[in-house]
Amino acid sequence: MDGQDGDLSNEAAALADILKWSADIPAWQRDALRRLCGQTKLEPADLMSLVAICKAAEQGTPLDATHIRDPAASHAVVSLGALHGLSNVNALAPGERLSFGKAGLTVIYGDNGAGKSGYARVLKQLCRARSPKGDAILPNIYASASGTPSANVEFYIGGQKRNASWTQGTPTDAMLSAVSVFDSRTANVHVENTNDLAYTPLPLRILAGLAQACQDVKAKLAAEIKTLQEQTPAVLSKPECKPQTEVGKLIAALSGKTKSETVEKLSGLTAEEEARLQTLVTDLASDPTRTLRQLQGQETRLKTIIDHLERLAGIVAEKTRTGLHDAHTRLDTARRAAATASANLFADEPLPDIGSDVWKSLWEAARDYSRASAYPGKGFPVTDADAHCVLCQQPLREEASKRLSSFEAFVQDESKRREEEAETAYDEALQDVASKAIAMADVPAIITLIRDDLGQESLATSVRREILAMAWRLRAILRTHRLETLPTLPPAIAVSLDPLRTALSGLATRMEALRSEANSPQRTALVAERDALADRKWLGVVESDVLAQITRLKAVEALEKASKDTTTNKITTQSARIAQALVTNRLRGRFAIEVDKLGVAGLAIELQQAKTTAGVPFFQVRLINKPSEPVGKVLSEGEHRCVALAAFLAELSTIDAQSAIVFDDPVSSLDHLHRDRVAARLAEAGQTRQVIVFTHDMAFLLLQDEACRATKDREATPVTYRLISRGGENSGFCHQDPPASVMPLDKVLDGMKAHLANVKIHHERGDQAKWLREVTSFQDQLRTTWERAVEEVVGPVIRRLSRKVDTAGLIKLTVLTDGDCATMREAFGRCSALLHSQPGEINPRLPAPTVIQAEIDALEKWIVDIRTRQETAA
Numbered sequence: 001m002d003g004q005d006g007d008l009s010n011e012a013a014a015l016a017d018i019l020k021w022s023a024d025i026p027a028w029q030r031d032a033l034r035r036l037c038g039q040t041k042l043e044p045a046d047l048m049s050l051v052a053i054c055k056a057a058e059q060g061t062p063l064d065a066t067h068i069r070d071p072a073a074s075h076a077v078v079s080l081g082a083l084h085g086l087s088n089v090n091a092l093a094p095g096e097r098l099s100f101g102k103a104g105l106t107v108i109y110g111d112n113g114a115g116k117s118g119y120a121r122v123l124k125q126l127c128r129a130r131s132p133k134g135d136a137i138l139p140n141i142y143a144s145a146s147g148t149p150s151a152n153v154e155f156y157i158g159g160q161k162r163n164a165s166w167t168q169g170t171p172t173d174a175m176l177s178a179v180s181v182f183d184s185r186t187a188n189v190h191v192e193n194t195n196d197l198a199y200t201p202l203p204l205r206i207l208a209g210l211a212q213a214c215q216d217v218k219a220k221l222a223a224e225i226k227t228l229q230e231q232t233p234a235v236l237s238k239p240e241c242k243p244q245t246e247v248g249k250l251i252a253a254l255s256g257k258t259k260s261e262t263v264e265k266l267s268g269l270t271a272e273e274e275a276r277l278q279t280l281v282t283d284l285a286s287d288p289t290r291t292l293r294q295l296q297g298q299e300t301r302l303k304t305i306i307d308h309l310e311r312l313a314g315i316v317a318e319k320t321r322t323g324l325h326d327a328h329t330r331l332d333t334a335r336r337a338a339a340t341a342s343a344n345l346f347a348d349e350p351l352p353d354i355g356s357d358v359w360k361s362l363w364e365a366a367r368d369y370s371r372a373s374a375y376p377g378k379g380f381p382v383t384d385a386d387a388h389c390v391l392c393q394q395p396l397r398e399e400a401s402k403r404l405s406s407f408e409a410f411v412q413d414e415s416k417r418r419e420e421e422a423e424t425a426y427d428e429a430l431q432d433v434a435s436k437a438i439a440m441a442d443v444p445a446i447i448t449l450i451r452d453d454l455g456q457e458s459l460a461t462s463v464r465r466e467i468l469a470m471a472w473r474l475r476a477i478l479r480t481h482r483l484e485t486l487p488t489l490p491p492a493i494a495v496s497l498d499p500l501r502t503a504l505s506g507l508a509t510r511m512e513a514l515r516s517e518a519n520s521p522q523r524t525a526l527v528a529e530r531d532a533l534a535d536r537k538w539l540g541v542v543e544s545d546v547l548a549q550i551t552r553l554k555a556v557e558a559l560e561k562a563s564k565d566t567t568t569n570k571i572t573t574q575s576a577r578i579a580q581a582l583v584t585n586r587l588r589g590r591f592a593i594e595v596d597k598l599g600v601a602g603l604a605i606e607l608q609q610a611k612t613t614a615g616v617p618f619f620q621v622r623l624i625n626k627p628s629e630p631v632g633k634v635l636s637e638g639e640h641r642c643v644a645l646a647a648f649l650a651e652l653s654t655i656d657a658q659s660a661i662v663f664d665d666p667v668s669s670l671d672h673l674h675r676d677r678v679a680a681r682l683a684e685a686g687q688t689r690q691v692i693v694f695t696h697d698m699a700f701l702l703l704q705d706e707a708c709r710a711t712k713d714r715e716a717t718p719v720t721y722r723l724i725s726r727g728g729e730n731s732g733f734c735h736q737d738p739p740a741s742v743m744p745l746d747k748v749l750d751g752m753k754a755h756l757a758n759v760k761i762h763h764e765r766g767d768q769a770k771w772l773r774e775v776t777s778f779q780d781q782l783r784t785t786w787e788r789a790v791e792e793v794v795g796p797v798i799r800r801l802s803r804k805v806d807t808a809g810l811i812k813l814t815v816l817t818d819g820d821c822a823t824m825r826e827a828f829g830r831c832s833a834l835l836h837s838q839p840g841e842i843n844p845r846l847p848a849p850t851v852i853q854a855e856i857d858a859l860e861k862w863i864v865d866i867r868t869r870q871e872t873a874a
Contacts, residue, residue, distance in 0.1 A: 010655045012178075014203035014578045015068040021574050022063050026565035028053040028217070029210060031060030036209040037067045042216070050213060051220050054562045066171035078178040078659040079690040081154030081161065083119060088149045089137055090118040092732030099736075102156075104718025105686040105708060107693045109701050109739050114724045115732030120181075120664045120694045122151050126164075126172050127179035127662065137168055155179075178659040182648045182666060189621060189644040200619065201582045201651065207575045211568045218566035221559050228552045228559075233545050240538055244528075247535035251546070256554030260547055268540030273533055280530035292511055298453050299507045305446050306500050308438050309467070313495040315436040316473040321489065324433065324481035327426040334419035363407060366390050381405060430478075437474055438467055454503050462496050469493045583607065583619055590653045594646035597684075599677035600639045605631065638674040641667070645678065649685070658689035666693065667700045675700050676707075683707035686717040698741065705742045706799055740784070745792060748785055749860050752778070756856070760849035771846055775834060778852050782831040782859065789863050790824065796870065815869035820862070827858050 015037075022030050028050050035046050042050070053060040084097040092115050100106040110116030121137050123129075137149040149168040154161065157175055164173040200208065241248040247266055250258070269277065367380045370390045375382040381390075383401035388394060396404070438446075443464065451460035473490045480487055539546065588607050595605060608627065610620035621631050621643055635643065645666060652661065663682065667675050679700060685691050686708065695701055701721075710716035721738025724731075737743060737751075756778070762770040791799070793816065796809025834847050 011202055011582070011651055012655065014201070014582055015206075017578065018203055018206065018574070019063055019065060019068055021570075025570060026054070027060050027062060028565065029214070030062035032210055032213045033063040033206060034061055034067050036206045036213075037063065040205075041209060042213055047213070047216050047220065051217050054217055054221070054565055055558065056562070065174065068177070076157050076175070076178065076659075077657050077689075078175055079156045080123075080179060080660050080662075080692065081156060083122060083151055083153055085150075085152035085165075086118075086122065086732075087151070088147045089122060089151065090115065090732075091730055092118045093727065093730035096732055096734045098722060098724070098734045100690065100692055100722075101718060101720030103686075103690060104720070105682060105691045105693060105704065106720045106722065107695065107701055107704055107738075108722045108724060109698070110694075110696055110724035111726070112696050113731065114696075114726045115730075116694050116696060116724045117664075118732055119724070120662075122149075122166070123179075123662050123692075124181050124183070124664075125168065126151075126153055126166055126176050127181050128177040129181040129183060178657065179662065180648075180652060180659070181662040181664065182645065183664045184641050184644050184666070189640070189647045201578075203578050203582065204575060207571055207578070211571045211575075214566040214568050214571070218563055221563045221566070225556050225559050225563075228556050231552060232549060233542075235542050235545055236549055241535040242531045245532045245535045247532070247539045250539075254546070254549060254553065256550060256557040258550050258553075260550065263539070263543060263546050263550070266536055266539055267543040269533060269537050274537070277530065277533040277537065280526060280533070294453075295507050295511045298449065299504065299511070301449055302454075302500065302504050302507065305449070306497060306504065309463070309495055309500070310497060311436045312438055312467075312470050312474070313497070315433055316470045316477065316492070318489065320433055321477040321481045321486065324426075324429055324477065325483075325486060327422070327429045328482050331419070331422040331426045334422040338419045362391075381407075433474070433478065437471065440471070443467055450500075450503075454507075456499075456503065459496060459499050459503070463500070466493055466495050470495070579609075579619075583609070587650055587653075590650040591646055594649045594681075595643065597677065597681050598642040598646055599674055600635070600642050600646075605643070642674050642678065645681075649681070660690035660692060661685065662692045662694070664694050665696065667695070667697060675703055679703040679707040683717045683719075684714075686719070687714065698739070701739065701742060702799075741788075745785065745788060745863060748781075748788075749856060749863075752781055752785075752856055753853075756849060756852055763846070763849055768846065772835075775846055775852070779831055779834045782852075782855055783828065785859060786824065786828050786831065789859065792863070793866055793870075812870040812873050815866065815873050820866060823858075823862055827855065827862070831855060 018033065022033055031053055032042065032046075032050050035042060035050075049058065050060075052058040079102065080100045081102075082097055082099040086092050086096065087094060098108070098119055108116060108119070118137070125137065151166050153164050153166065153172075153176070155164070155173075155176060156162070162173070162175075164176065166172040236251065236254075239248070239251050241251055243249070243252060250262065250266060370378075370380045370382060374390050375387070381401075381404040383396055383404060387396050387401075389396055389400060389404070394400075446467070447460045447464050450463055451457050469490065470493065473492070476489050480489075591607055604624040605621050606624055607619050608622045610622075623629050623631060623634065632640070666682070667678050675697075682691055682693060682704065693704065695704075705719065708717040708719040721742060723735040723737060723739050725733045725735065727733055737747075740748065759771075759774045762774060794813065796806060796812040798805050834851075
C-alpha cells in the first residue's frame, strides 16, 4: 500500500477513509453507506428508497462523520461512568442509574426478563456496535403514553468527565464510538451456507453491502426499463408506415429527445391532402411491385391446391377400393394358411396356441439366446446328444429335440413368410391412400383463395362441394374395402381442375404484364407521394401512442443513465486497499494468539483470503492442515462463538488506545471449557482497560469472579458487580450490591447485622406477623451463608463450577478439626430449627433478636477463626 494512502491498519481509520472516499461516488451510494453503517444488511424498504434516490426522485442523506466511528476517538481512552435518566426504553423503570466501575471488570447480572437487555441496547446505540439498527429500542408497549427512547450517559475521556444525552434516531457524542460492543449475532465471523466460517471486517462488510446494493438497484432499474419497454403498443413495435417516408424515418429514430412539435406537425391531413391521397390510391391500385408479390403468392398456393385435388381425384376411383380389397384378401388368406399350418403341425402338442404371435415372440427370443449366448456358432435349434433346452434348461430327450426342430421348421415355413409379406403390402397400400386426403382444416383457406383472391366465387363453391364429395367417397373406400361383398360407393364427381388451371394461367399472364412497368420513374414518384400522405394519415391516428412512447423512452433513457451509477469499479479498488491494510500479518498473528487464549487453538485454524465477490475480498477461517474442509462442520457452537470473539479482540489490538469494551452475553450456550477460557480472557483484558459484561448466566458470573482473583502470574483484576432485577410492572431496577452468590461473606454478615438492627423493633412492639417474615428471611440467609462459608473453606482446593483441583491449596485443609465440623453442623441445625415447633406447642414463641444475633456472631467467629489458621498454614 502506498504511503500516501495513510494508515488504514485499524477499523476506525478504514471507516474514516471510506468516508473520505465516498465524496466522489454517486449520492445514492453515499446514502447506502450511511444505512450500512447502522445495520447488517439493507431491507427491501431501504432498496426502494435507494432506487428513488438513484433516479433523483428523492433526496438522500449522505454518510458523514456522525454515522461512523470518529478516527480521533482511537487516540484517546474513553470509558463509561453511568447510564441514567432513561425514558421510554422497553419497560425499564424510570429514575434508575446503572453505574460502571472505573477500572477492571464491571459484571452486570440479571435474570431473563430483568431488563438487562434494555441497558445493553442503549449502549449499542450510544457506542460502536455492528448493527445498532438491529437492536432498535421500543417503548413500553403496556404504558398508556409513550415517547421516543432517550437516556443520559456519563463517560470519561482521558480521565476528564463528560456528559451526553441521547435520543433514538439522533447522533450522540462521536467520542463514544471509541467504546466497542461485542454481540455474537453481528460478529465479524459468521457461518456461511457452505458451513465455512467467514471473517469480514466491518469496513469490508460495508463495502460488500454497497456492492450488493449496486447489483440490487441495477436489477430494479433494469426491471423498470423492461416494464416500460413492454408497454410499447403493437402499432409502434410493428408500424405500418414505410421506412423511406418522413413519418417512417421519424418513427425509426423515435427517442426521448424527439420533440412533440415534430410529431404534431406531421400528424394528419388537410381536406385537400385527403382528396389527393384518395386519387393516388385509385390511380395506383395496381401497384406493380406489390401486386406482383401478391400474385406470386397466389400462384404458389394455387399450384399446391391443384396438385392436392388431382391426387385426391385419382385415389377415390373404384380401382383404389378394389386394390385395397384385394390386398386385404391376400392378407386374410395368408393368415388362414399360416394358422392352418400351425394347427395341423402342432395339433398334438400339450399346450394351446402354438404358432400364435405370443408364442412366436417367445420362440424368437429363444433363438437369439441360443445363437448369442448358449451355443454361439451353432445353428438353431441345437439338438446334440449333450445339448440342453434353451427354454427350460433341461437335457434334451429325443422327443424334445424333434419338437424343437418342428417348431423351427414352422417358423421358417413359407406360409408364415407369405403372411408377413401380405401384411406389409396391405399396410403400405392403406397408408398411401390415407396420405392423399385433404384435411378439413385446410378447406377454408383453399376456398378463401379462390373466392376472394382470384375473385371466382362460383368456382370456389364448386371446388368446396367437390372436395367434400371426394372426402366422403374416400371415407367410404376406407370403411368398406375389407367387406367380402363391396357395396356401391357414393357417386363419382368431376373435379374442376381445368377451371383452376385456367386461373393459374391467368395469374402468370398478369405477372408478366406487371413486370414490364414496375420501374417507371413517373410511377415511382406517385407511389412515394401516396406513401408519404398515407403515413401522415396513419400518424394522425396513432399520434397519442407516439407521444406516450416518447415519454416512455425519455424515462428509459433516464433509468439507463441512473444505471450507470451502479458500477462497482470504484468499490473494487477501495475494497482491495482496505483489505490489504486491515487483514495484515499483524492481525492474522493476533487472531492466532486470541484463538489460543480462548481454547480453540488445538484445531489449528487461521485466516485466509478465500474469494472475491463484486470486487470485495472475503476471508475465511480455515483449518491449516485441511483448508478445503468447511470449518463450520468441525467447530461446536461454543468454539464458533470463541472464534468470533477472537476476531473481535484481534481487531481491537490494532487500536493503540485502550478504550472500554462491552460484551453482551458473551458465553450463551458455551460449554464449561469455553466459559472458563472466556472468563480468563476478559479478566486479562480488564487489567489494561475498562470491561463491561452483561450476563444472565450465574455459572459464568462465578467463573468470572474466580478468574479476576490474583494468581502467581498476575495481580487480581478489579471487579465490580451490579445486579438488575424486575419489579411488579417494571424491570431494570439497579442495585449496587452484587448477587448474593458472589458478595463477600464479610459484607453479607455486615448486611445481616445492619438489617437486624433495623427490624428488631417489630419484635419489641409485639408485631408477630412482621417479625415472623423477618425470622424466616434470616433463617434462609443464615443457612445459605453457612453453605457459602463451607465453600470458602474448601475453596483453596476446589471451587464451585471449577474444572480443576488446586493441589497447592491442600495444606490449607489440614487446619480443619473435628470441632470445626461439629460447630458447623450444630449451628446449621439450629438455623434450620428457628421456626420449628416443639412437641405439643400450637403457637410456638418466635426467637428473640438476641438469638439471631448470636447465630450471626457464631457464624462470623467460625469464618474468622478458620481464615486465620489457613493464612498461617499457607
